[in-house]
Amino acid sequence: MAVSETFTRLRTSAWLGWQVESNWADPVVFFIYLIARPLAVSLTLAAMYAATRDSATHGAAFAGFYVANAFHAYVNTVVVGMGWVIFEEREESEMLKYVYVSPMGLVTYIGGRSFVRFVLGSISAALMLLVGWFLLGVRWDFALTRPLPLALTIVAGFAATLAAGYVLCGVAMVLTRSAMTVLEGCMLGLYLLCGVIFPVDLMPVWLRPVSYVLPFTWWYECLRRFLLGHGSSAWMSTLTDAQLLGATLAVCAAFSLVAALAYRELDRLARRLGRLDQTTMF
Amino acid sequence: MSRTLAGEAMLFVRAARARAYVRIVGSFREPNGLLADAVFPNLGMCAFVMMYRALGAPAYYEALAVIGGILTTYWVNVLWGMGAQFYWEKQAGQLQLYFAAPCSRMAILAGMAAGGLLASMLRSLVGVALAVFVFRVQLEPFSPWHLAAVFFATMAALYTLGMIMASLFLLYGREAWHTCNAFMEPAFFLSGLYFPIRTLGAFGAVAAALLPLTLGVDALRQVLLGVRSPGLMPVRWEFAALCGFAVLYFFVARWSLRHLENLSKREGRLTQRWQ
Amino acid sequence: MSRTPDVQAPAVETRGLERRYPASRGAPEVVALAGVDLRIERGEVFGLLGPNGAGKTTCIKILNTLLFPSGGEARVAGFDVVREAQEVRRRIGLVSGGENSGYGILTVRECLWMFSQFYGVPGAVANPRIDQLLKVVDLADLAHTRINRLSTGQRQRMNFARGFVSDPEILFLDEPTLGMDVNAARMLRDFVLAWVRERAGRTVLLTTHYMAEADQMCDRIAIVDRGRVLACDTPATLRRSVQGGQHVELEVRDGGTDAAALEGAIGVPVAWGAPHPERGTRTLKFRLPEGRVLGQTLRALEERGISVQGVATRETSLEDAFIHIVGRTLDDDAPGGGA
Numbered sequence: 001m002a003v004s005e006t007f008t009r010l011r012t013s014a015w016l017g018w019q020v021e022s023n024w025a026d027p028v029v030f031f032i033y034l035i036a037r038p039l040a041v042s043l044t045l046a047a048m049y050a051a052t053r054d055s056a057t058h059g060a061a062f063a064g065f066y067v068a069n070a071f072h073a074y075v076n077t078v079v080v081g082m083g084w085v086i087f088e089e090r091e092e093s094e095m096l097k098y099v100y101v102s103p104m105g106l107v108t109y110i111g112g113r114s115f116v117r118f119v120l121g122s123i124s125a126a127l128m129l130l131v132g133w134f135l136l137g138v139r140w141d142f143a144l145t146r147p148l149p150l151a152l153t154i155v156a157g158f159a160a161t162l163a164a165g166y167v168l169c170g171v172a173m174v175l176t177r178s179a180m181t182v183l184e185g186c187m188l189g190l191y192l193l194c195g196v197i198f199p200v201d202l203m204p205v206w207l208r209p210v211s212y213v214l215p216f217t218w219w220y221e222c223l224r225r226f227l228l229g230h231g232s233s234a235w236m237s238t239l240t241d242a243q244l245l246g247a248t249l250a251v252c253a254a255f256s257l258v259a260a261l262a263y264r265e266l267d268r269l270a271r272r273l274g275r276l277d278q279t280t281m282f
Numbered sequence: 283m284s285r286t287l288a289g290e291a292m293l294f295v296r297a298a299r300a301r302a303y304v305r306i307v308g309s310f311r312e313p314n315g316l317l318a319d320a321v322f323p324n325l326g327m328c329a330f331v332m333m334y335r336a337l338g339a340p341a342y343y344e345a346l347a348v349i350g351g352i353l354t355t356y357w358v359n360v361l362w363g364m365g366a367q368f369y370w371e372k373q374a375g376q377l378q379l380y381f382a383a384p385c386s387r388m389a390i391l392a393g394m395a396a397g398g399l400l401a402s403m404l405r406s407l408v409g410v411a412l413a414v415f416v417f418r419v420q421l422e423p424f425s426p427w428h429l430a431a432v433f434f435a436t437m438a439a440l441y442t443l444g445m446i447m448a449s450l451f452l453l454y455g456r457e458a459w460h461t462c463n464a465f466m467e468p469a470f471f472l473s474g475l476y477f478p479i480r481t482l483g484a485f486g487a488v489a490a491a492l493l494p495l496t497l498g499v500d501a502l503r504q505v506l507l508g509v510r511s512p513g514l515m516p517v518r519w520e521f522a523a524l525c526g527f528a529v530l531y532f533f534v535a536r537w538s539l540r541h542l543e544n545l546s547k548r549e550g551r552l553t554q555r556w557q
Numbered sequence: 558m559s560r561t562p563d564v565q566a567p568a569v570e571t572r573g574l575e576r577r578y579p580a581s582r583g584a585p586e587v588v589a590l591a592g593v594d595l596r597i598e599r600g601e602v603f604g605l606l607g608p609n610g611a612g613k614t615t616c617i618k619i620l621n622t623l624l625f626p627s628g629g630e631a632r633v634a635g636f637d638v639v640r641e642a643q644e645v646r647r648r649i650g651l652v653s654g655g656e657n658s659g660y661g662i663l664t665v666r667e668c669l670w671m672f673s674q675f676y677g678v679p680g681a682v683a684n685p686r687i688d689q690l691l692k693v694v695d696l697a698d699l700a701h702t703r704i705n706r707l708s709t710g711q712r713q714r715m716n717f718a719r720g721f722v723s724d725p726e727i728l729f730l731d732e733p734t735l736g737m738d739v740n741a742a743r744m745l746r747d748f749v750l751a752w753v754r755e756r757a758g759r760t761v762l763l764t765t766h767y768m769a770e771a772d773q774m775c776d777r778i779a780i781v782d783r784g785r786v787l788a789c790d791t792p793a794t795l796r797r798s799v800q801g802g803q804h805v806e807l808e809v810r811d812g813g814t815d816a817a818a819l820e821g822a823i824g825v826p827v828a829w830g831a832p833h834p835e836r837g838t839r840t841l842k843f844r845l846p847e848g849r850v851l852g853q854t855l856r857a858l859e860e861r862g863i864s865v866q867g868v869a870t871r872e873t874s875l876e877d878a879f880i881h882i883v884g885r886t887l888d889d890d891a892p893g894g895g896a
Binding site for chain 2: 028029032033036037038039040041043044045047048049050051052061062065092178181182184185188189191192195196197198199202203232
Binding site: 550 | 576579621625643646647649653656658659660662663670672674675676677703
């Protein structure tokens, strides 16, 4: 009974998510989010690589950056998108308080809404990989791909993505107007800290610990190694496949646990501060 | 109540000053927002600089990415602080008060632009600090007058373009939001903010003709990096084109604002929220 | 250059004013105003009364130059709202109740100052005026508080003050006391009346849901429904327009008598009101026709075995007049009505 009820609620919120997204998502808007923006980033990376080709001959390294950048679409779409749900439900439709007090509860509701975001993120990532393969010459040898570790990596990464999304929901609940900029900032912060387009070894020494506790740093490195056959971080390259995969799974699990606790605390803080129905005047 | 030219000018100045005041005061009163606006655009820039390092590119590439990154602060402000502003005003129920007031709508936009520019100049100092102290960007000797002329011509063109966007978005509901998003990464790419625009070849020249951001970043790189940054056109031409854009955009903004205001009044969309 | 204002022109004049919202996204066309004729003289406090969707707010929007009419003509202070919008804007103020104005980041005082600047009010005039208005709306102590820290009621009072910072010739108050507490609403009503009295020629056009507010404040009231003016007169005349005498409410023992039997007994239509289960009674409402004596009616009821436990009478109210003219109460939505 409880399982079927939860499933029904998840399905309802996923349906609502689709209604909300597809309401504004006429073809032009779909184009903007799923094609234009990711494509522009891909093309920027390709142009940067093309501009430096005379002096740099790191084609394989570039492929690693490009692939991680494609998977970063999940962070942009799911993690930040989940935070946006809170912001929009509170500020625009002013529905947050009603969802919060409903039997469905916010956790289930956000989970359902994230489903649509996962679909959109997948489209975006797939598109970037296809553009890279067919237009930009970002190719790799599938003989080097290791499907099982790759599949495990993807599952772990998705779990971490969902967990990070819940943390941002909590942050968005606690913050009011500045939630908007903080969400955007988190997107860019993760882009930098997780070494999406460069080896994380290049980060200043004092910032590296931050990078290493973030699951996406490990996720991207695993994706590179198990999809392309090589990673980009010199330090992580010293780890065996099993060590790298184990570390990634452990970091993702620990992060998810911490995220659950953080969400609970942020939820309480938001209630203490009276933020659940607090709309700001822009 | 008499309507003299001096009276109109005074009303324009008062309204623009009041609107600029909101921008400037707003920037300082929200430390979170200030931090976010000053720091976040630079995070993307840092990532691109790191990528150049990872690819073993000469330091000059890092410098041009840093200059592009600093201009990003202004472009983001033009998009979100100018372009989408009337959308926010409409959502907050404020737009109707502007349109029922006797001051010119261009005064409101001019105030938004002036306030946004001033606030963004302060924010861009973070980018400059990163350039100088973290990335140790090496500049060629340059004339501060040339830099000031190119910078202000770029700003004039960008913010008058923002005025056009604001007027276009008058009719928009949530679409304004999405349109602004559409002008983020695609504009970064088309303007060559993080790579030499020449890399795009003829395509780059077309982009330059469409976006003042392209010309602005190219001109600034030429002034600051000298011969290391061969531009699309001589700086003088780019400066003239930016000035031309600013004048053209101003008049287009005025016309489109009037036209779209009338259209939205006919369709009843000026005060309609949640479209 | 502008043309000289005609000081003799009425504050507001509309002729055959129409506004249609075209059909869109599956919604049918809405006729919000279907030929409204109004003439509001200078110095009047004029009320627009109508149920939801009657077209009141649409009318206010057109008069405030925010919306074009689809047909007809509207003039404010003698200026056409379409062709001479700029001249109209110099002379008007707008307060929409239940709406926010200003930026959360500004203080109350800064927000009022900002709006005064949009109307070109010099600082030397604006500042003392703002001080005075802050006292009137009881926000003087919060003058330096940010708007986003105000309560809803405080924001509404600030919004009310904003409408007066330019000291407009003609003020449009669209549900100005919506959601305000009783004391604040009374204070603001008194202020508006004093403002009109003390300044010759100042005019107020008020829309409200509160009958008592309209009755107390307005020199004349137009009752609108489905985009048409159904009646326009002083509140007293509108009340008198309802034929019949006193409204009677009887508390009778609840003995299961049906309304038809009662109507037969007293000869007028009746309606059941609230039951009082703790006393075993119900309220019976009817209007006593002129010339009839209440005592006769009570005797007729007693003869039928209906025990009357209490009697209350009242004169015809504006609400009675409204129901009589419109055919339903103020809170009933107009089917297919506009905004």
